[in-house]
Amino acid sequence: MSHAKALSEQIIERVDTAAEALKNINDIQDVDIATAQREVVWNDGKLKLYHFHREGEAKAHTPMLVSYALVNRWEMMDLQPNRSFIRKLISEGIDVYLIDWGYPTKIDRYKTLEDYVLGHINDCVDVVRQRHNLQKINLLGVCQGGTFSLMYSALFPEKIKNLITLVTPVDFDNEEGLLFKWAKDMDVDAVVDGFGGIIPGDFLNTGFDLLKPMNKTRKYMALPDTMKNKATLMNFLRMERWVADSPAQAGETYRRFIKDMYQHNKLIKGEFKLDGRTVDLSKINMPILTIYAKDDHIVPPATTKPINDLVSSKDKELMEFPGGHIGVFVGARSQDLLTPAIAKWLVERD
Amino acid sequence: MKNAWDSVLDNQKKVMDFWGNMAQQMTPNTKKAEAPADMFTQWMEQQKSVWEQWMKGMKPEDAMTAMPEQLRQWAEMQQKFTEQFVEMYRENAGKMGLGMPQMDMSAFMPNRMMEENVKNWKNWTQSSEKWMRDAVMAKMPFNMQPHYSNFIEFFDDVQRYWEPFSRMIQNGIFDKAMVEKYFDQNAYLKVVNQLMGFKPVGNVTELIDSVNHYFEKMMGQMGDEASKWNTVSDTWRSKMSEVFSGSHAPLLQFGNDINNRLRDQLTPFFNIAAQGRETEIAKLMRDVQFSYISFILKTSELQSKVYDAGQYVLPDLLRAYYEDYQKTKEMPDFQAFLHKYINELENSILTVLNADEYSKLQSEIAALGASIKLKSDKATELVLADMPFLTRSEGDDFAQEAAALRKKVRSLEQRLAALEQHLGAEAEVVAAESNGAAKTRRTTVKK
Numbered sequence: 001m002s003h004a005k006a007l008s009e010q011i012i013e014r015v016d017t018a019a020e021a022l023k024n025i026n027d028i029q030d031v032d033i034a035t036a037q038r039e040v041v042w043n044d045g046k047l048k049l050y051h052f053h054r055e056g057e058a059k060a061h062t063p064m065l066v067s068y069a070l071v072n073r074w075e076m077m078d079l080q081p082n083r084s085f086i087r088k089l090i091s092e093g094i095d096v097y098l099i100d101w102g103y104p105t106k107i108d109r110y111k112t113l114e115d116y117v118l119g120h121i122n123d124c125v126d127v128v129r130q131r132h133n134l135q136k137i138n139l140l141g142v143c144q145g146g147t148f149s150l151m152y153s154a155l156f157p158e159k160i161k162n163l164i165t166l167v168t169p170v171d172f173d174n175e176e177g178l179l180f181k182w183a184k185d186m187d188v189d190a191v192v193d194g195f196g197g198i199i200p201g202d203f204l205n206t207g208f209d210l211l212k213p214m215n216k217t218r219k220y221m222a223l224p225d226t227m228k229n230k231a232t233l234m235n236f237l238r239m240e241r242w243v244a245d246s247p248a249q250a251g252e253t254y255r256r257f258i259k260d261m262y263q264h265n266k267l268i269k270g271e272f273k274l275d276g277r278t279v280d281l282s283k284i285n286m287p288i289l290t291i292y293a294k295d296d297h298i299v300p301p302a303t304t305k306p307i308n309d310l311v312s313s314k315d316k317e318l319m320e321f322p323g324g325h326i327g328v329f330v331g332a333r334s335q336d337l338l339t340p341a342i343a344k345w346l347v348e349r350d
Numbered sequence: 351m352k353n354a355w356d357s358v359l360d361n362q363k364k365v366m367d368f369w370g371n372m373a374q375q376m377t378p379n380t381k382k383a384e385a386p387a388d389m390f391t392q393w394m395e396q397q398k399s400v401w402e403q404w405m406k407g408m409k410p411e412d413a414m415t416a417m418p419e420q421l422r423q424w425a426e427m428q429q430k431f432t433e434q435f436v437e438m439y440r441e442n443a444g445k446m447g448l449g450m451p452q453m454d455m456s457a458f459m460p461n462r463m464m465e466e467n468v469k470n471w472k473n474w475t476q477s478s479e480k481w482m483r484d485a486v487m488a489k490m491p492f493n494m495q496p497h498y499s500n501f502i503e504f505f506d507d508v509q510r511y512w513e514p515f516s517r518m519i520q521n522g523i524f525d526k527a528m529v530e531k532y533f534d535q536n537a538y539l540k541v542v543n544q545l546m547g548f549k550p551v552g553n554v555t556e557l558i559d560s561v562n563h564y565f566e567k568m569m570g571q572m573g574d575e576a577s578k579w580n581t582v583s584d585t586w587r588s589k590m591s592e593v594f595s596g597s598h599a600p601l602l603q604f605g606n607d608i609n610n611r612l613r614d615q616l617t618p619f620f621n622i623a624a625q626g627r628e629t630e631i632a633k634l635m636r637d638v639q640f641s642y643i644s645f646i647l648k649t650s651e652l653q654s655k656v657y658d659a660g661q662y663v664l665p666d667l668l669r670a671y672y673e674d675y676q677k678t679k680e681m682p683d684f685q686a687f688l689h690k691y692i693n694e695l696e697n698s699i700l701t702v703l704n705a706d707e708y709s710k711l712q713s714e715i716a717a718l719g720a721s722i723k724l725k726s727d728k729a730t731e732l733v734l735a736d737m738p739f740l741t742r743s744e745g746d747d748f749a750q751e752a753a754a755l756r757k758k759v760r761s762l763e764q765r766l767a768a769l770e771q772h773l774g775a776e777a778e779v780v781a782a783e784s785n786g787a788a789k790t791r792r793t794t795v796k797k
Contacts, residue, residue, distance in 0.1 A: 106749060178703060206547070214696040221689070237490070240491055240494045244492075
């Protein structure tokens with residue numbers, strides 16, 4: 001191709017892109033996120049328990065409580081109307097509750113894993129049980145929130161009807177993921193104490209960014225194309241907003257999680273205790289659905305798959321999602337395949 | 351709104367009109383037989399017709415794409431003719447009582463005009479690119495904006511190198527030393543820093559000198575008793591300068607060892623020094639100082655590992671593209687090249703990030719950074735002692751109280767739940783017993 005032709009093509013492409021982008025960006029007034037209708041049905045300090053609005057009867061009689069990770073925010077699960085894990089579950093007939101952990105501040109530096117699992121999750125489970133006058137409800141845990149859900153279900157199996165873990169690490173003794181390798185070497189005491197007991201969200205994000213150091217560059221390189229289409233532009237801006245919204249973590253919880261999980265793998269060994277009570281995963285006897293993402297670089301499949309071997313449930317299923325950690329919530333396949341499969345699994349066991 | 355294409359057409363029309371008017375004014379009086387009015391007019395008409403023909407039934411964008419070669423030839427024709435015309439005009443204008451036209455003569459040089467217009471296009475596209483970037487930036491969360499700015503800087507920097515890279519691909523220049531003549535180490539380090547979000551340590555020797563300076567100043571506060579410090583500090587500085595003249599990673603490790611050894615040597619001094627707040631502050635500041643030096647050295651070592659990992663990526667990539675070019679005679683576009691470069695660079699860097707050594711080093715740096723903050727905070731607290739501020743330690747007390755209360759409340763809740771369960775179970779038993787008794791009674795009554 002001659003230089004002149006290449007130049008003219010480049011110019012024309014840029015003119016087209018700029019014209020489309022002008023229109024698209026000017027149309028955007030607000031980068032809204034997590035717009036599914038919901039109400040706060042209970043709160044405890046910074047924690048809020050949401051119940052998502054639904055029209056008509058749920059197909060499953062038993063409601064489902066979602067326990068998200070302490071890393072980043074749950075809004076990923078309702079990124080935008082056409083890419084919403086939560087909306088899709090609701091449309092598939094599931095009654096959804098969700099725990100919003102809030103934004104820890106310095107007063108929370110001594111908040112422990114016990115506070116989260118035995119305190120907050122237990123309180124929320126009880127609230128939902130009382131609201132529906134049920135002995136047992138369904139629990140869905142996401143990533144670290146899934147590890148919490150496993151701990152909780154092992155200690156309170158009488159309150160959980162069905163358990164779903166989504167991209168949840170349980171076997172931390174592997175080197176498939178960089179995060180698992182780095183966490184083993186981390187001087188977590190120095191980090192927690194140095195940060196004054198509250199781990200900044202930016203510190204955590206920097207670690208996640210380094211797992212795929214060029215991802216940001218790729219994302220921004222694609223921006224001219226992204227801007228040609230308003231929907232993709234909005235999706236980009238929403239993701240940016242979600243990534244940027246990274247809460248700090250309570251230092252003591254972080255310290256314990258890194259030490260007991262990443263460094264000593266205590267949960268899988270049956271050595272992990274909460275308030276003196278051993279968390280024995282074999283006490284999990286309810287139906288369990290374990291979902292992992294095939295290309296997950298944050299929680300690789302090898303860290304998730306052993307879950308089903310550790311529980312005593314007779315009804316257990318391992319489901320592979322073709323995508324990455326984030327794709328589980330926002331990808332097209334999540335909408336088309338994963339959420340309908342989860343809803344079906346729950347309805348069948350209702 | 352006029353775009354750059356309109357401006358090309360406007361400019362062209364202006365030139366055409368000028369030619370027409372000028373020729374009409376000039377030719378009736380000219381002595382040059384070789385330049386009659388009809389010749390100019392005819393020539394101009396031909397030009398116009400060619401131009402119109404090109405534009406006919408075709409969008410300007412398509413014309414630009416479809417006929418760059420014709421445009422070039424046309425521009426050359428115009429230029430040649432213009433030169434002849436201007437020459438003739440110079441000879442005859444005075445005789446005709448005409449001055450030189452009040453226009454920039456470069457505008458009559460079609461080649462230059464085309465260059466100008468291409469420049470305009472470039473300016474326009476650059477402006478539009480800047481505008482697009484600003485518009486996106488304005489919609490981004492504030493804490494993502496630095497990442498995007500960093501990317502923009504990276505992209506613009508690398509784009510500037512695309513032309514030499516293209517020539518290297520075409521001419522088979524991929525030897526590392528040769529590549530570095532165009533894309534030197536500083537350029538490479540800048541790119542890696544931008545991509546990895548590194549804050550470069552820079553010149554380690556200079557940095558340590560400046561830390562030393564601060565260190566000396568702080569030690570000055572300790573008075574005459576600190577005479578030993580000068581000796582140790584001087585020795586330390588000269589050793590550091592010696593060690594870091596090469597700024598290579600193993601030397602950095604060595605430097606770090608020296609740093610730690612010196613810290614240990616200095617500890618006894620503080621143990622015998624007077625007690626009190628000032629001494630505590632000085633101790634903390636000394637620790638901060640040494641930790642900071644370690645932090646610099648280790649960060650520099652870590653960054654060196656990453657720099658080392660990617661240094662052959664560009665030469666290797668240029669070689670691969672050269673080999674493709676030899677077969678296909680087709681050049682990659684800039685975006686494709688950049689994507690490939692980023693992917694290859696990431697693969698190389700990930701090899702380092704996966705290494706045990708890197709993991710340990712990264713952990714040490716995180717711990718050092720955090721400990722510097724902790725010590726600085728403590729020193730600040732001591733400085734501000736007795737001031738009406740809530741210090742970190744005092745805030746910590748509240749947090750501990752809150753944690754203890756949470757635990758007590760949870761314990762009470764659990765006991766209450768157990769009690770309720772127990773009472774509930776008892777009530778059920780009582781109810782069951784009383785039901786059973788009633789049934790029995792009924793049965794009895796029936797009997």
